Structures are given as C-alpha cells and as structure tokens.
Amino acid sequence: MVTAYSELLEKRFGGQLGSVGDEYIRHTVRGALRMDRLLRDLRTYMQVTTAERGATEEVDAGAVLDKALANLEAAINESGASIRRTALPRVFIHEFELAQVFQNLIGNAIRYRGDAQPEIAVSARRQGEEWLFSVSDNGIGIEPQFQELIFGMFKRLHNSAENTGTGMGLAICRRIIERGGGRIWVESEPGKGSTFYFTIPAL
Numbered sequence: 001m002v003t004a005y006s007e008l009l010e011k012r013f014g015g016q017l018g019s020v021g022d023e024y025i026r027h028t029v030r031g032a033l034r035m036d037r038l039l040r041d042l043r044t045y046m047q048v049t050t051a052e053r054g055a056t057e058e059v060d061a062g063a064v065l066d067k068a069l070a071n072l073e074a075a076i077n078e079s080g081a082s083i084r085r086t087a088l089p090r091v092f093i094h095e096f097e098l099a100q101v102f103q104n105l106i107g108n109a110i111r112y113r114g115d116a117q118p119e120i121a122v123s124a125r126r127q128g129e130e131w132l133f134s135v136s137d138n139g140i141g142i143e144p145q146f147q148e149l150i151f152g153m154f155k156r157l158h159n160s161a162e163n164t165g166t167g168m169g170l171a172i173c174r175r176i177i178e179r180g181g182g183r184i185w186v187e188s189e190p191g192k193g194s195t196f197y198f199t200i201p202a203l
C-alpha cells in the first residue's frame with residue numbers, strides 16, 4: 001500500500017509540490033520499494049531456513065530456469081542482457097528454491113554489470129555424484145578478499161543508488177544449496193566478471 005500510494009502520488013502530483021516536494025516523494029517511493037524488497041527477502045530467508053520443506057521433488061532445471069528468466073524479463077530487456085545456456089539436467093530440489101537461486105544469481109549478474117552489455121551463461125555438467133551448475137557474467141567482478149564474505153547476511157560491497165539490493169540474495173542461495181547437500185562459491189576476476197558455481201547431488 002505504501003509503495004502503491006507513494007508511486008501514485010508521484011505520478012499524479014509530481015511537479016506540483018515544488019522541487020523539494022518532488023524530492024520528498026522520490027525518497028518516499030525509494031524507501032517504500034526498499035522496505036518491500038527487504039520484507040520479501042526476509043520472508044524467503046525464513047522460508048528456506050526454518051520452514052518444513054517436505055520431500056524434495058524431481059524437477060527439470062531447464063524449466064525452472066525458464067521461469068526465473070520470465071521473472072527477470074524486465075531487467076533483462078532493460079539491460080540488453082544476453083543469456084546463453086546449455087541443456088540442464090533433472091535434479092532433486094524444491095522448484096521454488098532452485099528458481100530463487102537462478103533468480104538471485106542472474107539478477108546479480110545484471111545488477112553488477114560493467115559498461116558492456118551483460119553476457120550471462122548458465123550451464124551444468126555432471127561431476128561424479130553431483131551436478132555442477134555455473135552462472136557466469138562479464139560484470140564488475142569481486143575482489144578475492146570479499147569472495148567468501150558476500151555469502152553472509154546483509155553483506156554488500158556495492159552500495160550505489162542503482163544497486164539497491166538487500167544483501168540477502170547470496171545468503172539465501174547458500175542456505176538453499178547447503179540444505180540440499182551442495183556447495184556454492186564464486187570465482188572472479190575484478191573488472192572482468194564472475195562465475196558462481198553450485199552443486200546439487202545427482203539423482
């Protein structure tokens with residue numbers, strides 16, 4: 001409600017309240033959107049941390065990726081991101097959770113882009129008893145000393161106005177993947193890009 005009405009206020013009365021008034025509305029809209037994201041992420045984190053998960057199901061990771069990409073459609077179009085992908089396997093995991101992982105990793109690949117248009121690749125290959133997934137980008141990259149830290153709650157490196165994340169995305173991913181018996185980590189070269197890897201035990 002706060003988000004919706006402050007956005008309406010901006011749309012209907014923007015320009016009529018003087019520049020200071022416009023600025024207050026802008027802050028209100030931004031704050032409300034941020035609160036909305038924060039609550040949504042907190043709820044997801046609680047869900048993947050404490051909720052009874054029930055039995056995992058066999059899901060087609062390719063179909064889950066399709067859903068995640070559909071949810072990211074606006075960001076993909078706006079940034080002109082290109083997404084390459086290999087065939088993905090069927091895995092045992094909750095569909096909602098795998099979608100969260102893809103969405104957070106690909107969303108970040110777009111959000112933390114460099115000057116070039118984002119080029120993102122999603123792939124999976126079998127390694128012994130597990131599937132190794134990767135999501136790579138050509139974005140700003142992450143300094144080696146922060147490559148572990150970023151998986152912590154509320155840990156953010158890039159705090160500019162456009163990068164209005166909550167610092168919970170990767171903590172959610174780690175929680176989901178480790179609960180499923182896998183690992184998640186990043187390899188990155190600052191200025192060149194990052195590749196996030198995660199594993200899921202094979203069927």
Ligand code: ADP
Pocket residue numbers: 104108109112137139140141142150151155156157158164165166167168169170171194
């Ligand atoms: P958020 O994106 O909401 O800040 P995350 O937990 O998803 O939170 O990410 C934590 C931090 O890790 C981000 O603030 C950013 O600094 C860094 N990061 C995550 N993904 C990438 C990426 N693909 N490229 C560069 N930096 C990244």
